Amino acid sequence: MRRWMNHPGGARWAYVFGSVLLFLFISQTITGVFLALYYVPSATSAHTTVAYIVKEVTGGSFLRSLHAYGSSAVVIVLLLHLTQTYLYGAYKGRRELLWISGCILLALMLAMAFTGYLLPWDQKAFFATTVGTNMASDVPFIGTWLKRFMRGGDEMGTLTVSRFFVAHVFVIPAVLIVFIATHVYLFRKAGAAGPPSEDPLNPKLPTQRFYPRQVVMDTIVALFMILILGLLAHFSPTELGPKANPADTQYIPRPEWYYLPIFQWLKYWRGPYAIIGIIVIPAITASLLVLVPFIDRRLERRPWRRPIAVGVFLVTLICFVLMGLMSERDDQRDPSIAKQVAKQREETEQFMREPFQPEGAASSLSAPAVSVLDPLAAAGKKVYESESCDACHGENGVGTAAGPKLTGATAQKPAEELSNLLRHPTAKMIEGEMKPVDLSDEDLKALVAYIKSLK
Amino acid sequence: MSEADDAPAITRDDDSVTRRSFLGVLLGFGTVVMGAALSVPLIRFALHPLLTKTTEIGWSDIGKTDEFASLTAPAKRLIKVEQRDAWRKIISEKAVYVLPPKDGTMRILSPICPHLGCSIPWNEAKQEFICPCHVAVFAMDGTKISGPAPRSMDALDSKVEDGMLKVRYQYFRQLIPTKEPLS
Ligand code: FES
16 A cells, blocks of 8 residues: 555645645644633633733734634635645545545634634624624524524623633534544545546556655645744734623624625625525535535546536636625725724724733622621621731631631521630630630620621 | 556656755754744743743832821721732732831831731730730830740831822741741
8 A cells, every 4th residue: 555655647836735734733733722821711801811812921922823824824725725626626536535524624624713713702703703603593493593502692602702612622623633634544545636637546647755745845835834924923913802892883893804705695695585695505505515526527637628617616716706805895985884994993903002901800809898788797897806806817707827717608607606616616726726705795796797797 | 556556656756865865854954943933932922921920019009198197006907909810910908007107207017927927916905916826915116025926027118109108018938037028
């Protein structure tokens, strides 16, 4: 089985995209793991932690930009890989499974892009994903359920962040790895198809080993790729907008560039026939793509001899590009939209200029709110302080190095038990320097009421 | 054996062993350089908490100085101490004693006993600080009088800004005769 090492017709620049994708996947994994060092997936902390990464952590903005630009690079190289394979007819000759596993990888990568987009929880992420998940409700029968499943409820919230996080970081990557392995295995098993003139089943052209020429070409492109990503990340880092504000009704969400064509397409489908545009046509397109090796079965691979297959593909591709451009143009033509989009840009830049704002921990200051309501407990607080209970048990019973806290379990004990313990501490308490309190019944009652108010 | 093995190989490459190894070296070198260049930001990113000081304690407000001008006994005040824990701000409440000003200077004492760390209350009747844990006794200005404490009560850094008395809260090592701040 040395066949898998060989390329009929020799190495070519056109074959580099698969390797580059693998390389980008590894790069995304590494940067992703590092970003997870500081990221917390919750609606309260996601934005703060990403802002912390961008504004405070050494190299944080660079790494996040590398990851964000990396996702765009994946989409671009995926399209190039798909186009090359398609135009070269490289799916022919018992390569159906190889092709289908590639289609699944395409879908998984788009799902990665979709789930990752929400995680920074800024305005852009929040509203784009609101629209994205809303689209799920157009799926017949299970639509509403599907949307709630994705969001973890009716509204976008903290459960949405954790769901998207788990999908983005655990579930989809695991499936991706399985399919990448399958894809590479199937490719090696079927062998490289070679140039379009080659017979896909029984290659006749002289072969060349994968190493060194193809490896060198792949590596050069991969290095070039990382160089571009690095320069972009360094000189034009990805921005973070202000924190998501679900109450904002003005915000005009726009998806990432690679989702613009779909976004534009959906604009044309409103009303009773929307289902055709939103579900039927995309479903047909996707099925056609997946089933191409079964439809276009001839062994002829040269693109100029396959006018229909190639024509349909190119027209679809051009439509995608045009729709993306039209979406841009629509926004620029409508002055109110253009103004709002400009305002949003300004808000993002404003936020980027502001210094990092740490998340206030309100919970650490919860104790002082107690006791004022109940006069008996208020009197108990005075006793607590005059008897120097606070010396060991801390202000408001939060505990110190010298004495345990009274909040929580102690405060929940019944009143009789508490007064008994105060008068006659247990052996263990005495060992911990607790002294029996010597108080009038009245003061003791107040003290117990105060302790009970600490909860 | 499969068909491809029978197909004639392009011999150009196999001839030039030197060229192949040259490409290999170039490739390896390029990858190593690129990998090294990339790992620098990665490592710095991961080491960020070690490379930066995050435990800096800020100044906390106690109150207007006029409030304390006519003090005759130490006054207990609660201050809010702000600390940074990476992206979080932790606010905790601490007690301090403001001493009656002497010649116009304010002194602030930490209530933490230098013996084993109990908080020391001011005993109004005896006009002394008396620690409830092992009965260390301190004078009104915090000087040690008797008991197991190894040193006098600890004064905290303070300053006055725009008429506002501010203090920098710190903990000090216990059981040693000298005042030594904890990290
Ligand atoms: S802790 Fe204050 S005397 Fe021991």
